[in-house]
């Protein structure tokens with residue numbers, strides 16, 4: 001398929017582009033810089049220059065493709081409303097561009113908010129609706145386009161999509177641990193994070209493009225939940241740091257914006273996704289990845 005990928009130069013997007021090209025798809029990646037454009041071209045992808053805020057460009061990219069995989073995100077964790085607004089506008093624009101075509105629209109989402117005192121499953125609908133909700137309510141917005149002749153599929157990524165080169169949450173936690181001289185975990189450290197290796201996540205995206213029915217919620221989850229205490233212990237071992245509990249009242253100061261995420265229980269299963277797609281994740285586990293020193297270059301800030 002000819003696939004338009006936003007966020008094609010990002011951590012997950014780069015792996016997705018590799019997997020799509022390796023399996024015979026054609027890729028046009030959205031790139032907002034020369035560096036991102038050059039990286040995509042070097043892989044054999046086409047480039048559409050543009051920014052998430054250039055909605056006409058997004059519309060044109062989507063209209064010219066046989067499928068869209070939307071992974072770009074501004075990731076303004078300090079002012080999340082900025083990211084949410086851009087996310088909602090982009091999904092609305094892509095959905096309208098694909099209206100009546102029956103073409104796939106896969107979009108990135110997450111696990112946060114889906115758990116209900118137990119690991120989230122694919123059957124758990126997102127409680128987020130409307131522009132003021134997390135991620136701008138984009139999962140529900142996209143899935144509603146099923147009634148308008150679009151083939152939407154939600155890609156719910158584990159809170160950590162890990163591997164060598166990851167600059168996401170585990171890299172930030174590692175940098176904080178090294179800066180503070182302690183690998184901390186929130187409270188008693190029993191809250192858990194689902195995890196998936198980036199190559200497994202990319203495989204799932206391609207399989208989802210090829211096989212998932214409209215309206216699917218796919219869980220890119222290889223490990224149902226790794227206790228945050230075990231994550232901190234692995235970071236401590238890897239960087240020779242003491243490991244300690246951070247009391248709940250100190251979490252915001254100690255971790256900054258990421259504290260609210262690290263204190264959440266973000267466990268999820270992927271039984272339905274595995275059955276639906278025949279997806280069998282086989283990459284390193286999160287702890288194995290941290291043990292390899294994958295986060296060795298993480299620096300604070």
Ligand SMILES: NC(=O)c1ccc[n+]([C@@H]2O[C@H](COP(=O)([O-])OP(=O)(O)OC[C@H]3O[C@@H](n4cnc5c(N)ncnc54)[C@H](OP(=O)(O)O)[C@@H]3O)[C@@H](O)[C@H]2O)c1
Pocket residue numbers: 006007008009010011012013030031032033036050051052053071072073074075108109110111157158159160161162168169
């Ligand atoms: N990584 C995870 O563990 C994780 C977990 C759950 C959900 N997710 C979601 O999965 C998606 C991909 O995440 P990721 O980890 O791959 O993110 P990432 O590495 O930060 O990549 C973000 C991508 O978005 C692009 N981008 C950012 N602002 C843009 C703008 N204004 N205009 C155009 N492009 C822009 C970036 O382009 P440049 O290369 O030019 O910066 C990059 O390609 C996101 O929606 C994220 O929230 C990720």
